[in-house]
Amino acid sequence: MNNVIQKNLSYKKYVIDSKLRYFKPHASKIEKTFAEEISTTLSNDPKFIAPKFFYDKKGSELFEKICGLPEYYPTMTEIQILKTVCGELNDYLDESFRLVELGSGASVKTRLILDAFFSLQKTTEYFPIDISEILTESSEMLLRDYDRLSITGIIDTYEGGLKFLRNYDDRKNLIVFLGSSFGNFSPSDGEDFLKTVNSTMKSGDLLLIGLDLVKDKQILESAYDDSIGVTAQFNLNVLSRINDELDADFDLSNFSHYSVYNDEHRRIEMYLKSLVRQSVIISKSNIRLDLEKDELIHTEYSHKYSLEQIRILLEGTGFRINRTWVDDQKYFSLTLASKF
Numbered sequence: 657m658n659n660v661i662q663k664n665l666s667y668k669k670y671v672i673d674s675k676l677r678y679f680k681p682h683a684s685k686i687e688k689t690f691a692e693e694i695s696t697t698l699s700n701d702p703k704f705i706a707p708k709f710f711y712d713k714k715g716s717e718l719f720e721k722i723c724g725l726p727e728y729y730p731t732m733t734e735i736q737i738l739k740t741v742c743g744e745l746n747d748y749l750d751e752s753f754r755l756v757e758l759g760s761g762a763s764v765k766t767r768l769i770l771d772a773f774f775s776l777q778k779t780t781e782y783f784p785i786d787i788s789e790i791l792t793e794s795s796e797m798l799l800r801d802y803d804r805l806s807i808t809g810i811i812d813t814y815e816g817g818l819k820f821l822r823n824y825d826d827r828k829n830l831i832v833f834l835g836s837s838f839g840n841f842s843p844s845d846g847e848d849f850l851k852t853v854n855s856t857m858k859s860g861d862l863l864l865i866g867l868d869l870v871k872d873k874q875i876l877e878s879a880y881d882d883s884i885g886v887t888a889q890f891n892l893n894v895l896s897r898i899n900d901e902l903d904a905d906f907d908l909s910n911f912s913h914y915s916v917y918n919d920e921h922r923r924i925e926m927y928l929k930s931l932v933r934q935s936v937i938i939s940k941s942n943i944r945l946d947l948e949k950d951e952l953i954h955t956e957y958s959h960k961y962s963l964e965q966i967r968i969l970l971e972g973t974g975f976r977i978n979r980t981w982v983d984d985q986k987y988f989s990l991t992l993a994s995k996f
């Protein structure tokens with residue numbers, strides 16, 4: 657294992673104690689990637705900011721607030737389904753598994769899965785992968801509550817974390833990807849991503865993926881445009897982050913949150929709308945952004961699926977479905993799959 661770690665020279669290693677360590681790309685690399693990506697995607701037509709950039713400290717806190725909103729059914733529904741799943745998960749696991757989580761965030765739902773692991777193992781290894789620094793706080797909170805746990809966190813993109821995991825060792829992994837975060841990918845990027853997950857998995861590894869289901873348009877639209885405006889703050893916060901980290905001069909009062917359900921593509925589309933004709937300088941990205949009044953900057957897709965689509969998607973990317981669980985209202989799904 658040490659050999660593998662030494663090969664990952666692009667990561668800085670932080671050993672907190674015998675139960676907790678993190679790997680994180682060097683700060684200069686993170687800033688350079690952010691500046692370059694923003695320069696490219698805001699020069700595109702249509703203009704775009706990738707949703708992974710929502711999650712600075714403030715963005716992660718706002719996302720946690722969204723999870724507690726009455727309109728935001730995905731979190732409560734997925735937790736409800738997970739309670740059933742975790743009662744049955746041991747039929748598929750054995751004592752040799754490690755828990756890997758993509759986009760672990762606050763690791764709240766993780767606790768239900770960890771309980772299933774503890775009923776099988778004396779000690780459990782958890783491998784959270786998240787681009788946000790929230791990973792450090794969540795890991796420390798988990799370790800305060802569970803003494804049979806050890807954590808290796810990768811503070812990086814999903815792809816970076818999966819590359820790290822590949823060839824890490826021979827241990828079997830249950831990879832979980834919750835919150836329908838997969839729905840943020842465009843259909844073609846999503847397929848490529850599932851193929852990457854699949855190629856990272858060894859025979860015997862499992863994937864548990866939470867995906868949001870197609871439902872009434874009104875329920876969907878209010879989940880992404882709540883009555884007290886937390887989702888709006890979350891969306892606008894990415895501009896504050898660009899101001900702070902890339903030395904830009906976005907005036908947030910010149911933008912508004914706009915989200916809509918696109919029936920044809922079965923997805924919520926989230927945008928920042930420019931309320932006036934304006935120019936913005938992003939110094940570290942070396943660009944001047946010219947925006948027309950009412951021009952939209954695309955910030956997020958959130959695709960919704962039918963169960964048949966999920967089956968086709970997973971089977972088409974090299975998986976065999978072991979089991980799919982849904983709630984009574986058929987709002988959300990969790991699917992357990994293995995590599996063909």
Ligand SMILES: C[S@@+](CC[C@H](N)C(=O)[O-])C[C@H]1O[C@@H](n2cnc3c(N)ncnc32)[C@H](O)[C@@H]1O
Nearest residue numbers: 708711759760761786787788812813814834835
């Ligand atoms: C929608 S939240 C879901 C959090 C949690 N899994 C849940 O279900 O409540 C997405 C999480 O994934 C992380 N994330 C988003 N895009 C990412 C990316 N491209 N690579 C790694 N982490 C990412 C965010 O920081 C955030 O914690």
